[in-house]
Amino acid sequence: QKEVEQNSGPLSVPEGAIASLNCTYSDRGSQSFFWYRQYSGKSPELIMFIYSNGDKEDGRFTAQLNKASQYVSLLIRDSQPSDSATYLCAVNRGANNLFFGTGTRLTVIP
């Protein structure tokens, strides 16, 4: 079983819709959770992090964490074509490294 699992997609949503990206992790001791966005040919950039159960909102982005279900999600409201990218879920288990999922490719259709 992989440490972090994501649907590889591609996920296509129309412009203005809500995009929902999901991630599960295997280690119950995981402490912090991250979403990175990676445009084609570029390096990942951090867009959200969350530590506690519940929702965390930042602009059009909402991260949701459910530790009991070992589940993290990212909602993107009012999706824009510029949101088209690969979204990587990452998990920190307390040591100084992150475990990444393989990413979900999102396409926002104008």
Next chain:
Amino acid sequence: KAGVTQTPRYLIKTRGQQVTLSCSPISGHRSVSWYQQTPGQGLQFLFEYFSETQRNKGNFPGRFSGRQFSNSRSEMNVSTLELGDSALYLCASSPPDRVGLGYTFGSGTRLTVV
């Protein structure tokens, strides 16, 4: 403030050769981590350095090694290159002992082994 700088951006090497990649972290960041990214495997952790010491190591063969200098700059070396080492190598830095707040990645070095 300058970001994480990786050099070179692109490299083409022949099987059996060795290669050294360089990473300069954000000023004040003392933790430097290296990742390999391939289409099939995604981002895989290689190792992490802090204050010139390797604190953490991933599941890669001994051909992959690294070091960190007193100014926090880091290098990684791959010896006896194999075709499967072709990948994007990413360096990431974080403030001291704050990986929990996430990394800042460099632009990466694209290594092609032929």
